[in-house]
Amino acid sequence: MLSDIAFLFYFFSLFISFIGSCIMFSKIEIAFKWIGILLIVTFLNELNTRFLVKSLSIQSNGVYHFFVPIEFSIYTIIFATFINLKRWNKILILLVFLLVIIEILNTLFLQPIYVTNTNTMIIESVFLVLLSLILYIRIKESTYYKNLLLEGVFWFNSSILFYYAFNILVWGFHNWDFINPPLIMYDINAFLCGLMYLTFLFSIYLNFIQVRKLKN
Amino acid sequence: MTNRQIESIDVIVFIVAGILVILLMFGFILYFLISYKSKKRDYNLLEIQKKELDDQKKLLENTLSELRATQSQLIHSEKMASLGQLTAGIAHEIQNPLNFVNNFSDVSKELLTEMREDIKKNNIEDALELASDVVNNLDKIYFHGKKAESIVKGMLQHSRAAKGLLEKADINLLCDESIRLAYHGMKSKFMDFNVEITTIFAQNIPKIYIIPQDIGRVILNILSNAFYATIQKSKKISSDYKPNVTIKTLYDSSGVNVYIRDNGCGIPQEIKDKIFQPFFTTKISGQGTGLGLSICYDIINSHGGRISFESKEREFTEFNIFLPNKSNLVVKIPNNVV
Missing domain, CATH: 3.30.565.10 (Histidine kinase-like ATPase, C-terminal domain)
Incomplete structure (x- = not known):
């Protein structure tokens, strides 16, 4: 029952975020456009996964072996835009390559295509938490923002930090207690993930309002 | 321990760890917000101080330019005042050549009257002598006229700006x-x-x-x-x-x-x-x-x-x-x- 509610909330959040992103896409700044693209890609991936599971009765695990590197690539573009430092662009490209290599090695030697790639997910989460901390430092360095609570970048970054720190815990537990993991953690994870997408949508909305104000 | 007991312990451990992570993240974000606000406040204070300093600088610059204008006016006044002080001296200097000019003009007039009489009497030699005296007088008039001119030129030079010509x-x-x-x-x-x-x-x-x-x-x-x-x-x-x-x-x-x-x-x-x-x-x-x-x-x-x-x-x-x-x-x- 709880699982159904959590996953329903997750899909509902993702759907709302997808719709919202599509509506505001043309009237937001480039970094937020990339967040929109991430939401759209995630939504399409989830549709694809459901289609594979429901219609073709194929396990969905394999999809994430491809999706995680793509998702991380989009995240790095978003972070590159927000951090806006040339030397960081190289580091971010390096991180993407590193994750792709880890994913390949993980698929070949540790978690084959029919098993969920939790190792890569943990590493991706660690990378994203680090990037989020770096973006916090960049925000603090600049005194550009008048009220952080009205800034999309703050909400986006906070949701990343919050969700992916928790994600490390979830997939860490999953790996540690693999045979009989507590199911509640997947429910909480789905719930938090849904919240993260809604926060993404909120950050896009804040940017949409800012852009509109500037135009007026 | 039964499987059920192990499962409950896992759940408890996960929930405790989860709560810890959530609290940690909340704490961090809260701390970040507070420290950013404090930094922003300091920055705003600095901005205000900078603005005040800029305003004061502008005010000082205006005052300075006004002072410069006043100074140059004062210097001009000083120069005019010193010229005024010199007026008496200059007048005295001009008076001398003018006296010469007047005196020599009077003498020349008398000489010319005598010369006219001599010419009427056909006394050519005396007339020629008088004529040379008149020429001498005119030379002196010219000399003193030039002197007065040079005094006036000097006065004008004094009132004019120096051109820096050596x-x-x-x-x-x-x-x-x-x-x-x-x-x-x-x-x-x-x-x-x-x-x-x-x-x-x-x-x-x-x-x-x-x-x-x-x-x-x-x-x-x-x-x-x-x-x-x-x-x-x-x-x-x-x-x-x-x-x-x-x-x-x-x-x-x-x-x-x-x-x-x-x-x-x-x-x-x-x-x-x-x-x-x-x-x-x-x-x-x-x-x-x-x-x-x-x-x-x-x-x-x-x-x-x-x-x-x-x-x-x-x-x-x-x-x-x-x-x-x-x-x-x-x-x-x-x-x-x-």
């Missing part, structure tokens, strides 16, 4: 002219003014490159001060005081020294280091702008020279002006010498 000039002559102008200027102001003027001019001084009207102003200014000092002293002490101003010029290979010494009231010790400062004056309000010596200092400096003085209160003051003898001197006219 000319070869005779310092002794410049001193001589300045003495006469300053003396008559002072005489017109103080009717009972009397002073013994001693001139000791070195005869070996060559003409040196200076801006004559500027150096003339300097000598005139110091002489006027010297005369003024003797007047002040004569007002204070008994009648057996004999005011004296001595002007001495000396030459050596490096340049010309002009000494102007008076036996006036002297300069008190406590103001000795201030007399070259702009706007410093001991004269009562309205009698001096306090720019005279400051301008003198700038003029002499711009000629690459030196101005210094020695003084003993109630006894004497001696100014020394040194002007280098350099043909390649480039004079930088100071801003305040209009």
Whole structure:
């Protein structure tokens, strides 16, 4: 029952975020456009996964072996835009390559295509938490923002930090207690993930309002 | 332990760890928000202070430009005032050649009348003699007319801005002219003014490159001060005081020294280091702008020279002006010498 509610909330959040992103896409700044693209890609991936599971009765695990590197690539573009430092662009490209290599090695030697790639997910989460901390430092360095609570970048970054720190815990537990993991953690994870997408949508909305104000 | 018990422990461990992670993240984000706010507040404070400083800077700049404008106006007034002081001296200088012109014109008129009579009587020799006298007179009229012209030119030069053109000039002559102008200027102001003027001019001084009207102003200014000092002293002490101003010029290979010494009231010790400062004056309000010596200092400096003085209160003051003898001197006219 709880699982159904959590996953329903997750899909509902993702759907709302997808719709919202599509509506505001043309009237937001480039970094937020990339967040929109991430939401759209995630939504399409989830549709694809459901289609594979429901219609073709194929396990969905394999999809994430491809999706995680793509998702991380989009995240790095978003972070590159927000951090806006040339030397960081190289580091971010390096991180993407590193994750792709880890994913390949993980698929070949540790978690084959029919098993969920939790190792890569943990590493991706660690990378994203680090990037989020770096973006916090960049925000603090600049005194550009008048009220952080009205800034999309703050909400986006906070949701990343919050969700992916928790994600490390979830997939860490999953790996540690693999045979009989507590199911509640997947429910909480789905719930938090849904919240993260809604926060993404909120950050896009804040940017949409800012852009509109500037135009007026 | 049963599987169910293990499962419950796992759930508890996960929930505790999850709560810890959530609290940690919340704590971090909260801390970040607070520290950002505090930094922003500091930054805003700095911005306000910067704005205030900018405003003050602008205000100071405005005040400075106003002060500069006032200063140049004052300098102009000082110059006009000194010109006014000279008027009596100049008038006296012009009066002499004019007297000559008038007298010689009268004499020439009489001579021409006599000549006409001689021509009527056919006394050609006398007429020719008279004609040569008239020619001599006309030469003298022309000479004195030119002298008056040169005085007027000098006065106009004094009132005009210095162009910074170096000319070869005779310092002794410049001193001589300045003495006469300053003396008559002072005489017109103080009717009972009397002073013994001693001139000791070195005869070996060559003409040196200076801006004559500027150096003339300097000598005139110091002489006027010297005369003024003797007047002040004569007002204070008994009648057996004999005011004296001595002007001495000396030459050596490096340049010309002009000494102007008076036996006036002297300069008190406590103001000795201030007399070259702009706007410093001991004269009562309205009698001096306090720019005279400051301008003198700038003029002499711009000629690459030196101005210094020695003084003993109630006894004497001696100014020394040194002007280098350099043909390649480039004079930088100071801003305040209009």
